[in-house]
Amino acid sequence: MVRVKKLLDDPAQAVTDSLRGFAQAHADEVTLHEDPTFVVRASGTPPGQVAVISGGGSGHEPLHAGFVGAGMLDAAVPGAVFTSPTADQVAAAIVAADGGAGVLAVVKNYTGDVLNFETGIELAQAEGVEVSSVVVNDDVAVEDSLYTAGRRGVAGTLAVEKIAGAAAARGDDLATVTALAERVVSRVRSMGVALSACTVPHVGRPSFDLADDEVEVGIGIHGEPGRHRVQASGALDITRRLVEPVVEDLDLAAGEKVLLFVNGMGGTPSSELYVVYARARDLLVERGVEVTRSLVGSYVTSLEMQGASVTVLRLDEELTALWDAPVRTTALRW
């Protein structure tokens, strides 16, 4: 194991160190619980309101802890880097977040996350908390099939969390919040590209090797290699490779309204994300699709990976209103 050049001390403590800094910097907004580790709103879930929680491996910041706050998540459960949290963390976060109206758990579709959330939910239910869950699987890079692990959950998770959180904040009950989250899951698709790999602190070497003139198309958010490599080309060509599979999978028709979310993988300057946004928007407009809502930024990341993903959410009036609803978290606010 090589010592990697990162602003960290002991790699085994990096997640905890970082969460402590996060909680100190935002003490008005979040509270860190340790043993087991989870983050909750400093003011707690408003009594009688459905709580929305999520979690997963660390290394995707600000997802999920950065989305804890009014109008989005009531708790986040961070695991080790790229490793889903354990079931007892999940259970403790559910119990802590419950405001008496039940808890929706937003789970990204990875074997580890699904298994640990399943167990954690059972444990919390055994303590009398009403819990439902949705599994986000927006990554069109992965073939979906009954016989595989299915598609991964990637940047579309942000939309599920935002909209479920807004529904909870306006007072919807657990069944309604869950149904809205499912609605987002069924309408959101993403596709990503990496220009460089990332290095997991305790691994000490890049998660894959890429030549100077190659990009990796169809990457997930765990530094895993993608489906294929292509010669690096300009933003337009690369963006096309992201937008087309998304549009096709969603079967978007002219006249439809969408949210266009261009997400940075962690090491990409926002200036480049805005170029991708401009290209993606043009490609959608060419097909007659109307971009009525936009988000651009590094929100669902893969450590310091360079690259971006394009997420498209098919909007309707209710989803648009919930997207627009106020949100006050450390990473997303309007």
Next chain:
Amino acid sequence: MVRVKKLLDDPAQAVTDSLRGFAQAHADEVTLHEDPTFVVRASGTPPGQVAVISGGGSGHEPLHAGFVGAGMLDAAVPGAVFTSPTADQVAAAIVAADGGAGVLAVVKNYTGDVLNFETGIELAQAEGVEVSSVVVNDDVAVEDSLYTAGRRGVAGTLAVEKIAGAAAARGDDLATVTALAERVVSRVRSMGVALSACTVPHVGRPSFDLADDEVEVGIGIHGEPGRHRVQASGALDITRRLVEPVVEDLDLAAGEKVLLFVNGMGGTPSSELYVVYARARDLLVERGVEVTRSLVGSYVTSLEMQGASVTVLRLDEELTALWDAPVRTTALRW
């Protein structure tokens, strides 16, 4: 010139492409003017309110255009990558931003910025606009002397823009806004470190060469090499090298209250920034300094450079209140 792996098309058009995407994604909040290039608030400066503007080379996003909005900047003037804008851009932005109560220009201390703003301000004054300016020079890595170009303006610029913008928003006149900006300049200090260099699109190779086990201490925000290189070590050691010169230059005493701002250089994951924040906070607390306000994020960047800077602002009651005042820009909002 090598073709670099970036999400860009023609490097000569990259700034324009990116600004167009930015303006499209945030059409409710900003308007892009081209020929000459500048960005203003979509709703304009409120009549009778002092306008605060800033600008400089591109590549530092979200600085400055990301800070255009209520409670911060009324206009931003982006130059080419790492190249200050031209005087006619500055003049046009000043004239466009003037709401009738005069304009404060926040200038980072670089020869190019100072010269172009000087001329631009003269041109705008010739058109009858009342203009004042402040020059930000918070980088303690550079020796300050009457016989040199003086210290650079780096991440502390954000604090000047935020506080001047808040003063303008509460209705202060030009002299008062300018004096408050000067007050921030006199109380804010920064120091940065790079773990990797950045690559200017049209240059096509890294701005400096760094061995795998070296970090560059005392870097600015233009990919320029720093003052010295040291062996890469952990976050605590590196943070100490940033905090100590800042604290010494400010001559901070026990009991003083400060804003602690940990800034990412563009390619550093926020998880690492929070580790630096935790370390910096501990180092300040050890000296009896009270961290009463905090900001952590990649706000004043150097393309995709990996690294961070620590900025400390000595607070007083008025500056704290102005820091806390509402701000609604694309990159900073509360």
Next chain:
Amino acid sequence: MGRSGPDDGATLVSVLDVDWAERWMHTAAADVAAARDDLTELDRLIGDGDHGVNLDRGLRAVAERLGDPAIAPRETVGQVLRLAATTLMSTVGGAAGPLYGTALLRASKVTDRAVLDASGVVALLDAALEGIVARGKAASGEKTMVDAWQPAAEAAERVAGTTDDVGDTWRAAADAAEAGARATIPWVATKGRASYLGERSAGTEDPGARSTAIVLAAAVRALQGPGA
């Protein structure tokens, strides 16, 4: 299976008691720690590069908790396995945490005895395999740890009753797990993270199958006492 012949260096007849169960876990912890970077490298190639670190973290915690006699009673093999299972579940995370945790938890339920005989070994492995399949829903051939656990359970079943030494049953299981893990190399994964790579997952051994081979071999290494 050569190791189970009459010329075998192991002259003691194996005893699968509580001490053995504790030694198994300590040996597994040591062996996984030694293989940590190799496991991580396999997972880096076709997964997300954390399997070695995950399992090492968990087994380290198991070894530590076993070292504190106050934590739980150790009167049966099952009690040792239960302690290991709950520790893994609360420290590993990822896919491997619940899978190994469930395997050992199910195994603990069928081993609530002070000493196991050969049929006890078969029951242990069957229960473990069932737990993994119940959780992960992978069939054999999908390039997961199932491809090491399943041949191990089958081999134990075959060998149990054909020899007087319960150790032979374990040796057969461990050898089968080893062969099963190796067999995954050319396969294309259809479960777990490696499945995202499609065809590109071929050519690398499944990390979870490899760690299973290590953990089951540790049960054999634990047979002949602390010094073995």
Next chain:
Amino acid sequence: MGRSGPDDGATLVSVLDVDWAERWMHTAAADVAAARDDLTELDRLIGDGDHGVNLDRGLRAVAERLGDPAIAPRETVGQVLRLAATTLMSTVGGAAGPLYGTALLRASKVTDRAVLDASGVVALLDAALEGIVARGKAASGEKTMVDAWQPAAEAAERVAGTTDDVGDTWRAAADAAEAGARATIPWVATKGRASYLGERSAGTEDPGARSTAIVLAAAVRALQGPGA
């Protein structure tokens, strides 16, 4: 200065008219374009790596605008330089934009004639240098473009009146600028971006001094007509 001797290949006596001034700018644009990556490399080493691109962008625009006769009158050398100055000011940015812009703007004010004599060259260079110093406040020896402009102006002053060919005055100026630029190599910068490097700025030529040498050499190259 060898180039100004009696055996010099240039047999025509130089004429510094409006055509020359236009040729100067076109030649400078071509030469800076050719040297763009070298200038950028110097600036990458001790600055921010944009000087070549900045000046190339500006001189390209100058050449383009000179190509459109409708843009401004070209009856005097000064009018050509004024057009170049304002174009540089609005396209270059950075430190070099206002410095070169001011230099040419001041030079344009003392060259409002159809043809320059040797004293006109001296006046042009003096005015340019004064403009740069007024803006940038650098003294000689601070490792900036001043260290090329100042010896150029001084050399012109020395040579003017000692020869019949105004070209000799320019040649002296260009040679002095070249020597001045080279002299900056070992120096430590105290103005401009390179000053942030302190001692580490020694060993690299100042990019602005180098570009000055190129631009003043272009004035000489422009002497003998478009084909020179």
